[in-house]
Amino acid sequence: EPEVTQTPSHQVTQMGQEVILRCVPISNHLYFYWYRQILGQKVEFLVSFYNNEISEKSEIFDDQFSVERPDGSNFTLKIRSTKLEDSAMYFCASTTTGTYNSPLHFGNGTRLTVT
């Protein structure tokens, strides 16, 4: 079964550094998402992306965050200047049509630790 692939599985960085989290969505999916989950807390929506542009973003997704689809397969999340509170699991997800009845398929996540 096709799956969403995320790399790296664990990233450790120092406060103030830039990080890029990478994702390869399922090949025939058109809508891409980033979610995060701080340890012990709920899964929170960050941003959705369709047709090479952001279609929706949450309050969490401020100017420190950006997303890009640099080629036909990768989807990246960049955090420009990491803070301690950015430490979390970051999940990439994709769906086929993006309509309300299209379930999200999640990748295995990247655990980001900011020291």
Added chain:
Amino acid sequence: QKEVEQNSGPLSVPEGAIASLNCTYSDRVSQSFFWYRQYSGKSPELIMSIYSNGDKEDGRFTAQLNKASQYVSLLIRDSQPSDSATYLCAVNIGDTGRRALTFGSGTRLQVQP
């Protein structure tokens, strides 16, 4: 008001019993509802989706939706120790124009052997 609410648990059931997990949501026009299972340190895994009022069965799992009461539930029959996980309710809040899911905080299920 929280958009998607779940009892955090833990809900403890003996092996072979029925586990009943509940979720309420705030936006009456929400159209689609999902249950995900999340093992500790892992990503959410889709179990069920439901879009219409009533019951939907898939193997040992039954999802129930009552839009009038803004309530969705998940029943797990013949619970197994391997079902021990956190169960996340996710709702597509609002009308069909919003594609991002909003998750509840999850209910931790413990199935005792």
